[in-house]
Amino acid sequence: MSEFVVVGGGVIGLMTTLQLADAGHQVTVIERGVCGRESSWAGGGIVSPLYPWRYSAAVSRLASWSEGAYPELAYRLLEETRIDPEYRQKGLLYLRVDDEERALQWARQVGKPLSRVGSEVIYAKEPAACPGVDQALWMPTLGSIRNPRLMQALRARLDNMPGVSILEGCDVTAMVSERQRVVAIETSQGRVAADQVVICGGAWSAQLLEMAGVQLPVRPVKGQMLLFKARPGLVERVVLMDGRYVIPRADGRVLAGSTLEEAGFDKQTDDQARESLRASACAIIPALADYEIEHHWAGLRPGSPDGVPFIGRAPGWDNLHVNAGQYRNGLVLAPASTRLLVDLLLDRPTIIDPAPYSLEGRVC
The missing domain is CATH 3.30.9.10 (D-Amino Acid Oxidase, subunit A, domain 2)
Structure with a gap:
């Protein structure tokens, strides 16, 4: 059994896995296709919302924290993998x-x-x-990152971290539950037992959460x-x-x-x-x-309805968590979004107030 099962191998899923592995935890990533080949690969990599003054304070707080984290992350991945994410801060x-x-x-x-x-x-x-x-x-001060290279570097780093397993080409078919806990994920490659489950499925997150009876407004x-x-x-x-x-x-x-x-x-x-x-x-x-x-x-x-992501525990569940709905700002918000959820998962002080991103009152 993995301590954490992360469903989704995009930038949110892989950054979540990196931070959990850094903290010494065992993580299994389940990816329906190839890691980093959906919206994380398809976007442009601008490390800011396009017109940041038009966004809510909740999005701005995540964006500001992430912008400060990217230079260090890019340097770390270059040092550890020799793959350059090409962070450029040229305005x-x-x-x-x-x-x-x-x-x-x-x-x-x-x-x-x-x-x-x-x-x-x-x-x-x-x-x-x-x-x-x-x-x-x-x-x-605005920067950009070459997101396909970022995803390659994240994947390469995780491949060399103890306790990390990545299952690609692996479809989730069901969630096995007991009382208010998900005890395993049924997949096309067999059953994966888990203590904690994190849904980072991007545009497919709503479909995944429907298996648990949660209606997530992500399209x-x-x-x-x-x-x-x-x-x-x-x-x-x-x-x-x-x-x-x-x-x-x-x-x-x-x-x-x-x-x-x-x-x-x-x-x-x-x-x-x-x-x-x-x-x-x-x-x-x-x-x-x-x-x-x-x-x-x-x-x-x-x-997502207002561009504010859903970050936190799914209502009615003890060990099912969500990090999805970043809309046009997945790369922009990824460092802060994942750090916030990992803080919650590991019961650490959070980098920012988690309340605006909570699923409570926002999902059915």
Whole structure:
């Protein structure tokens, strides 16, 4: 029997496992596909909500803690695995923001460096940005991480930690319960006994919790992305305009995203989204029109009603816990979300007040 069974091998599941293993516990991860290949792989890796001043205080608290944790985590994983998650802290340019005053007021309230800059600063930082922009907002501290590399590094680290077992291609078929406890998980690879169960299934979390009679309001929300094979140095930092963004990688590749679609569990890409994303990317960085699109993909975000994740014990259960519903901010919120739940699991003082994320009163 594992002390903990973590269902879901995305960024939330693997970071949860890492922290539990760091604390000396035995953990079994059950992943329906391949670890890190769903929304954790599909996203862009910006270490901030796109427009952070438009989010609730509950999301902002998680985001702020996570932003401070990422540099250390990336360095740790590089040292331990020799896989570089490519954490880059080069700032973000916001072009054409229609609520600048609200943004600047938010920044003053939370002590975040955010300033209004003119064209001289804009084009000094991003010479290839669209011409004719007179002013923008500049956040110098924003970072990004190359999420596929992050997932590779997390997996590599866990493969070398005692007490960690990872079952991939393993579907959960039932939860075996006695009184108010889940005693085992039935899977396509057999029964897995557990003392504590943590559901980190992303967009599939609601389906998993239905097996325990818990109605979790998390749904899949599709997002499509493009990858341009651009030259190194064409774009140096994240640039955001009209809700779309470009994100540079160290090798010159540039991500462009993303769509927001209510399409159930459909992950197919389509030409209309491709052309819309390409047009948005080229509007931000016109020179991208000269580079080939190397890849076009879609992922499923775990959408929640208000974007506030569900973190904590499932109502009516003694040992069934949930960490899901980060919506568009799974990578952003992962370090804080997982640390908060692990604090609760291990009965430690929590990094922040867990009440806003509790399932009590929010699920049936």
